[in-house]
Amino acid sequence: MINVIGLGYIGLPTALMMASHGVEVVGTDYNAELVATLNHGHTTFKEKGLDELFRNALQAGIRFTTEYQKTDTYIISVPTPYDKFSKKVDACYVVAAVKSVMEVCPKGATVVIESTVSPGTIDKFVRPVIEADGFRIGQDIHLVHAPERIIPGNMVYELLHNNRTIGADERDIGEQVKKLYASFCQGEIVVTDIRTAEMTKVVENTFRAVNIAFANELAKICRHDNMDVYEIIRICNMHPRVNILQPGPGVGGHCISVDPWFLVGDYPSLAKVIDESMKTNDGMPDFVLGRIHTIMKEKGMTDIGRVGLYGLTYKENVDDMRESPTLQLLESQERHLAPTLKVYDPFIRQDVVEHQYHDLDAFLADVDFVVIMVKHDEIRDNMDKLAGKIVLDCHNICHLPGVYHL
Template sequence: MVNVIGLGYIGLPTALMMASHGVEVIGTDYNADLVATLNAGRTTFKEEGLEELFAKAVEAGIRFTTEYQVCDTYIVSVPTPYDKVDKKIDPGYVVAACKTVLQVAPENAVLVVESTISPGTIDRFVRSLLVEAGREDVALVHAPERIIPGNMVSELLRNNRTIGADDPKVGERVAKLYASFCQGEIAITDIRTAEMTKVVENTFRAVNIAFANELAKVCRVGDMDVHEVIRIANKHPRVNILQPGPGVGGHCIPVDPWFLVGDYPETASFVRLALQTNASMPEYVLHRAHEAMAEYGITDPAKVGIYGLTYKEDVDDVRESPTLQMLEAQAEHLGGAAMKVYDPWVEVDVVPNQVHSMDEFLDGLEMVIVMVGHSQVKGKPEVFGDCILIDPRNVMGDDANVWKL
């Protein structure tokens, strides 16, 4: 039996996937409201295919509780934020969850940390818990997750995975568990390598995006179309530049690379610069909007609206989103003008001046900053009427009233 600890964006679909593929699963989360929602038969976030997967898992007998269970395998999928000051990983949630697991785990249980952790986290923060608790019989494994919100269910099935274990035999056992649903290749390695590969994967993407963002700024100064430049450069068989944009959000790419910078501040200077470049983009978009306002003689910021609050298209996740970063920058440096904000995917109130319908949003607007290319608007500039569009994601076409990065 598997006890999945932490039923958020990663833990819930993983638990459901295992349960619907013949594994006996109990999901545990210390958030009683979340557990009550799941037990009432409702999912806790929107995601393509999640409802169907949920129904299958419930039919297969998955249970949800706030209690840790006695079972042979634990999968810990709790948050791993970074410390905002020194940028190092904050292992607090992982440590707390592992400590509780050790209080209930039977002899020779397997403790899989699925949360993203920086290289050496298990050695520095988890191994000592086993020693302190006199539980060195428990086998440690790290099995990082790679799925992308918006395509989680499909990627859970198809992505390749990495399993890091002290004992290769335990690694094989855990690989077999994941192979109950995973059709991808499962690489088995040691724990520190598994920790490093996950952080490296997200750092690679952060650096590539930073390169594209810097190109966007260079092309603006040099009066070139960055999208055309990247499109043609990517025709080269060994070039694959990602797209520039209004910044990087979500729980992974703007967070995990800081683990490297935090742990290796003297060495990871190039990564630091890339992260700073990405972090500069929301404010850069704001400056572009101000340029456009000046060009069109718009002086009242209330005539400018922000479309999109989530960190990417067609999800409801607002964590670290470029829009939130932009509003913060606006409040800090640019007087905190009151722009209306609308996102059809975000039903709850997240920021002031947020409205909940397109009609209410467009009322009185002359300019819209399209921060997210949700499918409701992607390729459809007409939904914004006559508004001038600031289009940092290049999803609004090439009309004269569309301003790119």
């Protein structure tokens, strides 16, 4: 039996996937309300294919509880935030979960850390916790790192098809855990050591963050001299060894906007390119705010209350607002004591900010200037409704006449 600890964006799909492929699974989370929701037959967030996977897992016998189980295998998928001052990973949730596992696990159990951590985190924080309870790693407890590789919006597909990395002290334990993930994963599964597994996951997200920062910096350069950054990137990407990503209003989520900071925090004198790249990405919401004011001035528009931000989530077609560029922009505007912009997102049903709308037509009726912050399918399918509006398109998806871009 597998006890999956942490039933959020990573732990829940992982638990459901294993259960629906014949693995006995108990999911554990300290959040009693979340556990109750699952036990009443409802998922806790929206994701393509998740409800069907949930039904399959329930039929297979998955259970949910706030209690840690006594079993031989644990998968820990709890959040790993970072300290915004030191930029170092905050391993408190991982440490707390491991401590709770040590209270109930039998000797010989395997503890798999799925949470993304900086290289050396398991050595510095996890091993001491296990050894403090009198367990000998490699004999009484087997330690493994299997970093997740999925993204909101396509989780179910990526769980099935993405390649995986298993980091283990002992090769045979790594191979056993590989077999566990191979129960559902159709991608290649590589077994290596723990520190390498830690580093590869962080490097993957850092590569994308740096590439996005390059695109964002190009957008600023092109804006300065009135060039079309999208056409330039399109042509450059025709080169067989060039693959520039697209600029945007900022970077959100709990991977690309967070994980690279782990390297900056741990290697401040070495991670210079990464540091500057993250600052570039973090500065994009302010850049968008500046573009809004410039366009308003150009159009002779004085009432910022008639400006609306389309999209609250950090990416398209999900309900995940973690590190959302729109929320960052609103926070920045609030620091300048400016009136709050109107906001609408079809995926966010609860009120989370001031002047939030829950209907597209009502939102558009009350604004003259629309800023496309998120490229949800809804706005792609309703571009005709933007006719006659001032539009700042942060994703190059609107091709109406007179549209502004980054």
